[in-house]
Amino acid sequence: MDLHITPPEGTRDRLFAECLERRQVQAALVELFRRRGYAEVITPEMEYYDLFVRAGSPLPQQAMLKVIDRSGRILVMRPDSTAPIARVAATKLKGLPLPQRLYYDQAVFRLGDAHDGGSTETAQCGVELIGAVGRKADVEMVALAVDALHRCGVEPFHIEVGHADFFRTLAARLELSAEGVEQMRACIEGKNYAALNDLLAGVAPGSARDALARLPYLFGGVEVLEQAAQLAGPCKSLDYLAQLYEELDEAGYGRWVRFDLGLVHQMDYYTGVVFRGYVQGAGRPVLSGGRYDKLVERFGRRAEATGFAVDVDAVGSCLEVEPPRLETVIHYGQGALYQALQELDSCPPGTCELSPCRTLNSTLNLAREKGAGRVLVLEKTGRRWLEV
Amino acid sequence: MSDRLKIALTKGRLQDRSVALFERMGLDCTPVKDPGRRLIHQIANYPLDVVLAKAPDVITYVQHGVCDLGVVGKDTILEKGGAFYEVLDLGFGRCRFALATRRGSDFYGTYKTRRIASKYPEVTRAFFERKGMDVEIIRIEGSVELAPILGLADAIVDIVETGATLRENGLEPIEDVAQVSARLIVNTASMKLHKAQILDWIGRCQQALAGGTEREKGG
Secondary structure, three states: OOOOOOOOOOOOOOOOHHHHHHHHHHHHHHHHHHHOOOEEOOOOOEEEHHHHHHOOOOOOHHHOOEEEOOOOOEEEEOOOOHHHHHHHHHOOOOOOOOOEEEEEEEEEEOOOOOOOOOOOEEEEEEEEEEOOOOHHHHHHHHHHHHHHHHHHOOOOEEEEEEEHHHHHHHHHHOOOOHHHHHHHHHHHHOOOHHHHHHHHHOOOOOHHHHHHHHHHHOEEOOHHHHHHHHHHOOOHHHHHHHHHHHHHHHOOOHHHEEEEOOOOOOOOOOOOEEEEEEEOOOOOOOEEEEEOOOOHHHHOOOOOEEEEEEEHHHHHOOOOOOOOOOOEEEEEOOOOHHHHHHHHHHOOOOOEEEOOOOOHHHHHHHHHHHOOOEEEEEEOOEEEEEEO | OOOOEEEEEEOOHHHHHHHHHHHHOOOOOHHHHOOOOOOEEEEOOOOEEEEEEOHHHHHHHHHOOOOOEEEEEHHHHHHHOOOOEEEEEOOOOOEEEEEEEEOOOOOOOOOOOEEEEEOOHHHHHHHHHHHOOOEEEEEOOOOOOHHHHHOOOOEEEEEEOOOHHHHHOOEEEEEEEEEEOEEEEEOHHHHHHOHHHHHHHHHHHHHHHHHHHHHHHHO
16 A cells, blocks of 8 residues: 655645744734734635636636535635735625734645645735725735745845836826736836836827836835836826825835836735735845735725735745754752752753653763753752763 | 845856856956856856756746846746736847647637647646637657647647747747846845845946847847
């Protein structure tokens, strides 16, 4: 019989340091979110597939891990937490006054490509601010994103902010088919300068065309907002971002905030300010979020919302956490258990353990095998230290 | 934090053309041209380290952020996909993907499900999906031209440069699938974290490319 006892592809066992990293990041984020008035929700690990279809989830179907329930309906392992929380906000929390500040600390499941080194299960910590519209809410969210990465202790990092409407406004000035707009969006998202120029070659010259051609380059410090305004002319979304920056800068957040006006991913989902967090050492964004004003409404309650999620393990892997080393083994005799436990509890976690051995000789062997430097012998007659 | 950029070059023909481009940009590429057993080569007069890799690995290294930049053919990008910025068409390594059949056969003139052999199953799948055609795709690792000759497939999708190999084997290209050339790709996080350096690099490439074409035109 060929029984598989290894974890399935895309899943993994996490041991020691990896667990410490994950827990350290989770603890830092949860502490911050609670301090800022966010309350925890835990949603089911499995949901109906329909939920994510209704949410207009940008994830392709093949990225969702499916299960069939007893009645034959398709379930998926939760591929993101925002859609379930939008559902909760629109149904169970219907009677509560808005805004609601919610946070989650739970895994999401997404199937990646084979042999890509990616994990199907991703630990995420995130927040959703539901029922708040306008600049104050957006400022609060970007500031929280900065604080989140700051508290995790990963430096250098920055939060990059864009606005879904900037691209929409420019694209609307050109007379393009929906397909043409989508092609252009894909080129801008991929910073595919060559293909974008080919697409724009067929478009009437003007400020919108010039701005679109430069869009993949329009990322960096606050100066890109001015560059964009020179190219595109006055634009509400640019003014909005400039004011957003001014407020963030005034509060001391300016040095972590940058802009990318070419941040045009998931355009059907995001409706306003969008942002991502980058950390030195991680090859992809470790934080992602933005404003999604239409999502909660899809579940029956009008509520504008914004939020973000942190990829906990991606942040964790940028930290260098040393697991504790065993230093002391305690050998205790008849009647010395209480004393032994007192000693054990007073040591830093992971540096001391009790010996289950009956004889001192076995304990010494055990200590040697485990690499502990010394043995503490506790007997009714007294205590002594033995070097190993 | 290292101040040096790391670039992955596709080994072989694209490597030679990339090195020629870098030399036009004024880079001292001696270590890359005489690699010996070293796997990472430092450019002495520019903060750049070069690694040589097989085409699909170039994408893998860039996507995971262990290399900031990469030079790879559009054929590999189309086949493998991935999340990175494709910033520049380097213009060299030009060829095309074409659909080819045995000379004189009528590929579209039947309702039978056709069988296509290719080293590029993903490119083939996407091409026929756009056409709304169901086809059977068979992955072949070596000389794809053999498949229609032996009667395994009705057609092939493959890289065509001059078409000489096809002609010699009684095959002919009947339709272009996609144009191919070498591309400069950039890791998404590197682009953000080393903006000035990477844009400087892209600008130098563009300048050298523009200079090169002018000279070709002049000559």
